[in-house]
Amino acid sequence: MPPKVSMLADIPGEENIPSRSSPTASTALPLHPTFFPFHIIPGISNFRDVGGWPISGESHVRKGVLYRGSDTNRVTPDGIARLQELHIKTDFDLRSSQQIERTGGYKVLGGMTRIWTPVFADEQYTEEAAKQRYELYAGEGTDGIVTAFIEILTSGTTMFRTVLRHLLATIPPSSDETAPALFMHCTTGNNRTGVFISLLLLLLGVPESVVIEEYALSEKGLAPTRHINVERLLKKGAFKEYGPEEAQRKCERMVGARPESMRALIEEVKRRWGGPEGYFKEHVRLTGEEIARLKTLLNVT
Template structure:
């Protein structure tokens, strides 16, 4: 594995810090509809709170946060099957009852999008349960985060980080979506640490491929901060990062702006996805998925035909 360049390192550290920063921005009562592609983006940093229809997508677990399905989201050819996908945050604290509930809900595959460092700090409990197939694919394309090499060249927003991945992380996107396309039965669960950045980008691509309205894609991303409230922040890696930020206030100030799930982050990502690739289908072809694999994804999303 090649060493990370400083820019990739800064993004990796910011993502690992997500549990510390996710609730930094104050929530507002509701989000406004997202503008069309190319329209001016919102600059408000505030997170948003769920709407009534979001309740059908929540899968309550005792030991995990931000656990949601795509139930009720409408694609171009109808609703996405309720248990096609489960998106979530860290799964290291799952109880036996949680594992039983996921198995009963039909989850067969667990894709862990985290780095090796993150997995070692907080092992995924499902990896040791024979009822689930487990595969870890680091969407960042690295396995270690050398905190001592932290630089000050952070992106200004998480949205810029997401856009950067479209070009720099193609091999990892290919692995993730090929693995999903190969899964013939059951629900596919995927997660990172906070379930909002790497998980949010994978969700954005899937929902765009399904033809879900842009405003709903943005909202699905933006409510993550609400569902992360109460997530524990006591890992050894978080402790190291907190100490590092105390030593470098300039880095702390920069990274504080990268917390939460401001709608503008997903708006920026979708703008780039459409401007550069014509949308999710064009991007998936660009990273190397075959027409048959893309069709399999559309079948899982209930949008084939």
């Protein structure tokens, strides 16, 4: 198990927008984590390496080839420089067109190719459909969020196949070679991105308990900017029918990553597809040979 170091550092370039959902002037914001597997990228929250997690014995998931995080709308020049230092060459944007338009477009990242691979098609991201998903994400139990997660997994298969085949085509076989890395993100990096990364780690053989731990790290990764995302949701009118206090509680649950949610999803994946490999073969439509190559490329000692 990778060590857990409680060393934190602030990150420049993030907005601290005062609002009814943000901390008071006398309350310090949580700091951006710097312990494994997080990286400080000014202007991008919840950014971390997908590699480093144990598989079995002395082997672990290969580092430096796939990163995950939130959107790049607020990334600073220093943040872009850090992404370049990590040799990130491709930015896979999982957001729907409406989300991108509402935030003023997308940020051009120097030296990186942006590939737009939305999880949901435009017709799936209507105002009514989004409202229904919000209710599923924000429920107190796990039934609703697992329903939302399964929709993500079944709607985003084209995206996932594109990302994984890009990995297969670009990652050098030797871990001694510097890889042209990929950055995969949605809006906050906890739901869409988190679900796909969890399934990939399960496919590679990372223990379920570790996958749950990795997923739940978004609680810490998003803590410094949670007030911004909650305020954004409230301004959109999310849960306004519940009243201000309950609406805020529901928004906060949306911008989180509860371990029990991933635990319940893993059980549902087993029930539906017999485990991650069944999902990748049946829905993502990877061949047995492609799955074997992924496991070889991403498993290092």
